Amino acid sequence: MSLKPLILVTNDDGITAPGIRSLVEIMNSIGEVVVVAPDSPKSAMSHAITVNSTLHCSRIKIDSGPQKEYSCSGTPADCVKIAVNELLSRKPDICVSGINHGSNSSINVIYSGTMSAAIEAGIQGIPSLGFSLLDYKWSANFEPFTNYVKSITLNVLKNKISNNIILNVNMPRVNSNQEIKGVRICRQAKANWIEKFDKRKNPIGKEYYWLTGEFIDKDTKNDTDEWALKNNYISIVPVQFDFTAYDIIQELNTWDFE
Amino acid sequence: MSLKPLILVTNDDGITAPGIRSLVEIMNSIGEVVVVAPDSPKSAMSHAITVNSTLHCSRIKIDSGPQKEYSCSGTPADCVKIAVNELLSRKPDICVSGINHGSNSSINVIYSGTMSAAIEAGIQGIPSLGFSLLDYKWSANFEPFTNYVKSITLNVLKNKISNNIILNVNMPRVNSNQEIKGVRICRQAKANWIEKFDKRKNPIGKEYYWLTGEFIDKDTKNDTDEWALKNNYISIVPVQFDFTAYDIIQELNTWDFE
Numbered sequence: 001m002s003l004k005p006l007i008l009v010t011n012d013d014g015i016t017a018p019g020i021r022s023l024v025e026i027m028n029s030i031g032e033v034v035v036v037a038p039d040s041p042k043s044a045m046s047h048a049i050t051v052n053s054t055l056h057c058s059r060i061k062i063d064s065g066p067q068k069e070y071s072c073s074g075t076p077a078d079c080v081k082i083a084v085n086e087l088l089s090r091k092p093d094i095c096v097s098g099i100n101h102g103s104n105s106s107i108n109v110i111y112s113g114t115m116s117a118a119i120e121a122g123i124q125g126i127p128s129l130g131f132s133l134l135d136y137k138w139s140a141n142f143e144p145f146t147n148y149v150k151s152i153t154l155n156v157l158k159n160k161i162s163n164n165i166i167l168n169v170n171m172p173r174v175n176s177n178q179e180i181k182g183v184r185i186c187r188q189a190k191a192n193w194i195e196k197f198d199k200r201k202n203p204i205g206k207e208y209y210w211l212t213g214e215f216i217d218k219d220t221k222n223d224t225d226e227w228a229l230k231n232n233y234i235s236i237v238p239v240q241f242d243f244t245a246y247d248i249i250q251e252l253n254t255w256d257f258e
Numbered sequence: 259m260s261l262k263p264l265i266l267v268t269n270d271d272g273i274t275a276p277g278i279r280s281l282v283e284i285m286n287s288i289g290e291v292v293v294v295a296p297d298s299p300k301s302a303m304s305h306a307i308t309v310n311s312t313l314h315c316s317r318i319k320i321d322s323g324p325q326k327e328y329s330c331s332g333t334p335a336d337c338v339k340i341a342v343n344e345l346l347s348r349k350p351d352i353c354v355s356g357i358n359h360g361s362n363s364s365i366n367v368i369y370s371g372t373m374s375a376a377i378e379a380g381i382q383g384i385p386s387l388g389f390s391l392l393d394y395k396w397s398a399n400f401e402p403f404t405n406y407v408k409s410i411t412l413n414v415l416k417n418k419i420s421n422n423i424i425l426n427v428n429m430p431r432v433n434s435n436q437e438i439k440g441v442r443i444c445r446q447a448k449a450n451w452i453e454k455f456d457k458r459k460n461p462i463g464k465e466y467y468w469l470t471g472e473f474i475d476k477d478t479k480n481d482t483d484e485w486a487l488k489n490n491y492i493s494i495v496p497v498q499f500d501f502t503a504y505d506i507i508q509e510l511n512t513w514d515f516e
Binding site: 045082162168188196246256 | 299301302303304305306307308309310312313314315335336339340342343344365367368369374377381382406409410413417419420423425426440441443445446448450452453454455457458464465466467468469494495496497498499500501502503504506507509510511513514515516
């Protein structure tokens, strides 16, 4: 067994995205890196898994780094499952997902393939975290965050975070690291999207839609991820996957179902 | 405005599945029903949404009931978004999703298209619930549950459940309603899947995989959904979509990121 930590790297933008290439480079300075990532963009795939069709994985070489890489036809959650249960020789010490091109703060965590991959690793008992930058562009500048991404990852490795906790790390859009005010531990803001469907007609006159929307954040408190990001902090929301609303169990027990 | 409640019905098995046909029939006895459901099976699609391609919706007629129906090319979460923001003339009073062919108890809630549709309705501020039967077969027998599905739905309408709570209702596999022991309010069992990948070769010798797995439930307490279902109760887990692990925020604040 290697003395270096075994690091599983994945994402949802696809294995060639600049965000994952930056993440791989940073992780190479920490441990032994294996990349298992989608062969094409799988944004907004959430925690979808492939149960009704087949999966393909290919060993590929993308750049000159020492990492081992597999390109996979599945979703981000599939990538983690097949990495852990089929491709890797041992359980990884940590899983990092991203760096996503675009925000996964607030309610976006639920739609995010990046975060679902990290959460899947959490379900598999692996310390894990997802990184996202608030810049959708392919040319997004990840460089100012290099030291923070490394430091946050090292903290997860060192501090033996409680089981079943995944970190959702979002990073503000800045031009240099001097604009970053630091790191804040936050809660998920109570914000959501108001969808607008852009209705069009195809060349033979049949209607179709594009999903578009506006992000509405009415949660004005200063302990949210949205607040932190607006104020140029890196936000970290600890995430868990027991969805039970414990507070309401007592109330539901008063209902009559007969 | 109709005096009857406006009920949005959706699912993930597709608009022609027996489970949704049963649910539509039951909902027709409660209110005005509009169905917006996927045009093909979308199991295990989780909370995926369609951002990189277009969506199509068609008015269709499937059976002789009074409900209005739309078949949609998108995911279950897409169906709810387009129903609420484009197709319906007013906000529905309730959204019901299912009846799913197969369990959505325990960790399955995170992979489930059925539950993600219900959760999406919750995000949109609509009281909502998902129904699932522990029988994957197309010929599954939904009949024993008719009165319970109706009673649980009427309870949600009557009791003005707190905002942002979605009910995850799972039903045991039984032959008659006399085998059902009743309803239990539960927490999500701490159980998970251990995946096994079935590796095969295609006709030209290239390897591919089928995702399979075994469900492992080591959570032996009697307040879980798994316990209830094993003992022939209908389980109801109240679900929420703030994923923040509040308990660990204080611990994370002691970490040093410099």
